[in-house]
Amino acid sequence: MNPIPAAVAALLLGAACGGKEEDSGGKAPDLTHISDTGDCEGTPPVATITGCTYPGLQEFENYDDPVPTIRFAIDVTDEDGDLDRIEVDLYVDAEPDGVIDEANADYVPGQPKTVSGAEVCNTPSVSVTQTLALPTGFVEYGAELDWGARILDSAGLASDMAVITCPAPLEDGTEPDGASGGDTSGDDTGA
Ligand SMILES: [Ca+2]
Ligand SMILES: [Ca+2]
Numbered sequence: 001m002n003p004i005p006a007a008v009a010a011l012l013l014g015a016a017c018g019g020k021e022e023d024s025g026g027k028a029p030d031l032t033h034i035s036d037t038g039d040c041e042g043t044p045p046v047a048t049i050t051g052c053t054y055p056g057l058q059e060f061e062n063y064d065d066p067v068p069t070i071r072f073a074i075d076v077t078d079e080d081g082d083l084d085r086i087e088v089d090l091y092v093d094a095e096p097d098g099v100i101d102e103a104n105a106d107y108v109p110g111q112p113k114t115v116s117g118a119e120v121c122n123t124p125s126v127s128v129t130q131t132l133a134l135p136t137g138f139v140e141y142g143a144e145l146d147w148g149a150r151i152l153d154s155a156g157l158a159s160d161m162a163v164i165t166c167p168a169p170l171e172d173g174t175e176p177d178g179a180s181g182g183d184t185s186g187d188d189t190g191a
Pocket of ligand 1: 041042043044045078079080081082083153154155157
């Protein structure tokens, strides 16, 4: 069964062309009405990457050998509460200026995932972690980079780009020494 009913697609189309009908009002979407059908989409998520950590070498199905990884902590809010199912799309930009240049960034699309324990239409905020595999040749190990995340809610509405500047892990998966992304009191995560 396709979990996305035709009604959802129709609502998305309606939202996309809504501006033509009543330019004067600038009214918020009628969420009460939408809720009657069991859907609650209407607003895009707002995302912040709160930190980078270095879980070390990890095994992945796609790679024969363990590869270095970086993990992002991401806080997401959404007024319409439809964060029960989200997708995290990641970007990597080699120019560490705090902005993702999408034309030159690498894009790593995510998969929609159900947030464990989240209630449909009643999940206005979630904190998630997303781990990214960094196989040889994908990024320069140890280099300061911009990392971006765009979150899609259960209706597929995308957040603005959240950005954090952190060094890539070293080739052995560890955090580089003297990492400028060290936010707190330099706690050692050497496992
Ligand atoms: Ca939403
Ligand atoms: Ca940049």
